[in-house]
Amino acid sequence: MGKVKVATTAMTSCFGCHMSILDIDERLLDLIELVEFDKSPIDDIKEFTGPVDVGIIEGGVSNDENLEVIRSFRKHCKILISIGECAIEGGIPAMRNAVPLKECLEEAYLKGPTVYNPKGRIPDDPDIPMLMNKVYPVHEVVKVDYFMPGCPPPADQIWAVLTALLTGKPIELPYEFIKKD
Amino acid sequence: MSGQTVKITIDGSVVEAREGLTILQAAGEAGIYIPHLCYHKDLLPGGHCRVCTVKVNGKPINACTMVVGGGMVIENDTAELNDLRKSIIEMLFVEGNHICPGCEKSGNCELQALAYRFGMMSPRYPYLFPAKQVDGSHPNVYIDRNRCILCGRCVRSSQEKDHKRVFGFEDRGIQMRLAVDSERQLAETDLAAADKAASYCPTGSLVVKRVGWKMPVGTRKYDKEPIGSDIAGRRK
Numbered sequence A: 001m002g003k004v005k006v007a008t009t010a011m012t013s014c015f016g017c018h019m020s021i022l023d024i025d026e027r028l029l030d031l032i033e034l035v036e037f038d039k040s041p042i043d044d045i046k047e048f049t050g051p052v053d054v055g056i057i058e059g060g061v062s063n064d065e066n067l068e069v070i071r072s073f074r075k076h077c078k079i080l081i082s083i084g085e086c087a088i089e090g091g092i093p094a095m096r097n098a099v100p101l102k103e104c105l106e107e108a109y110l111k112g113p114t115v116y117n118p119k120g121r122i123p124d125d126p127d128i129p130m131l132m133n134k135v136y137p138v139h140e141v142v143k144v145d146y147f148m149p150g151c152p153p154p155a156d157q158i159w160a161v162l163t164a165l166l167t168g169k170p171i172e173l174p175y176e177f178i179k180k181d
Numbered sequence B: 001m002s003g004q005t006v007k008i009t010i011d012g013s014v015v016e017a018r019e020g021l022t023i024l025q026a027a028g029e030a031g032i033y034i035p036h037l038c039y040h041k042d043l044l045p046g047g048h049c050r051v052c053t054v055k056v057n058g059k060p061i062n063a064c065t066m067v068v069g070g071g072m073v074i075e076n077d078t079a080e081l082n083d084l085r086k087s088i089i090e091m092l093f094v095e096g097n098h099i100c101p102g103c104e105k106s107g108n109c110e111l112q113a114l115a116y117r118f119g120m121m122s123p124r125y126p127y128l129f130p131a132k133q134v135d136g137s138h139p140n141v142y143i144d145r146n147r148c149i150l151c152g153r154c155v156r157s158s159q160e161k162d163h164k165r166v167f168g169f170e171d172r173g174i175q176m177r178l179a180v181d182s183e184r185q186l187a188e189t190d191l192a193a194a195d196k197a198a199s200y201c202p203t204g205s206l207v208v209k210r211v212g213w214k215m216p217v218g219t220r221k222y223d224k225e226p227i228g229s230d231i232a233g234r235r236k
Helices: A016-022 A027-034 A064-076 A085-089 A092-098 A101-111 A155-167 B023-029 B079-095 B110-117 B153-160
Strands: A004-010 A035-037 A052-058 A061-063 A077-083 A131-136 A146-148 B005-010 B013-018 B053-056 B059-062 B073-075 B141-144 B167-170 B177-180 B206-208
Touching: A004 A016, A004 A064, A016 A052, A016 A155, A027 A035, A027 A155, A052 A064, A052 A085, A061 A064, A064 A077, A077 A085, A077 A155, A085 A092, A092 A131, A101 A131, A146 A155, B005 B023, B013 B023, B053 B079, B079 B110, B153 B167
Parallel strands: A004 A035, A004 A052, A052 A077, A077 A146, B005 B073
Antiparallel strands: A061 A131, B005 B013, B053 B059, B053 B073, B141 B206, B167 B177
């Protein structure tokens, strides 16, 4: 059997879950024996090179670029995993969901107490991803197969899930591995 | 209470229950945990949340309000009831804005602890992201309605323990919200920081200021053991 192909991405999030993936420390050496990374910030591959076995998504969906990425992940990955609270429930970025988008942008670029913006212009370059009205959890946009809660999930949980998936064993997570913070 | 006992059956075990107790209390004395959320042992039962629903002789009923009767056959820890309970917890999560990573009650929160106990990975319902009001007007206590689950513990404890009427509910259905006994805000009520009402909130909705984040992660109430472990530990 060839190596299992894994892709990862961070969307509307802080990158903390990817830090937690790195936090499996020297077990990374064991992991690299089992898997080959495709599109991922870990190896900086930007586009999918082909079909992938496991896709790991960090962060919620808040703009048109996220939407494109998540749809591409669903298309290329056999198994999709939401990792962390932002992917699962929107998380801290979703705190803006109760505020209209126009008010958010005005507070950030025009009215905020520390704003310096003499032209009074809200950034509108076509290269900047267009914000959606709300931040959505990943599973409300595409089908997600597994969830790894935590902010971030502890490295031991990530290791337990990945090794179970890679060796085809049932995932057994002790109580203290699953946390929402 | 007459001091007499009756025999009831919970999940196949025969339990000797003191007459006059509710099913929830009798099960607790016997070391059987019935999951509950709006119920608190110091307060009169409210019967709001339905997490403690059990089946008595096949009929679903609140364990916190139903008094024991001889010969009752009770189902508690079954896959069907636990899934119903889990679905209630999921509804509470999507109806509010429960952002655990940013909440000082995380780790000591009963809503979160029940989500852990039932293995909630992600709610089956879509998130509603409602707009809710925060009231930080009081010098020592704040209300964050994003985290309020309308359990009524503050309403009951303010009346029963503090002999005041600081809290109540306004409106009905999905619009229902926690209200305070003043025209506008919490600062104008006679709530004091030492009032018991502020300490009964199961979530981070009614919080005493300047005490959060004191407990290190790993030492909080539900970090190591699931909610209900203390009750189940009493079982002989």
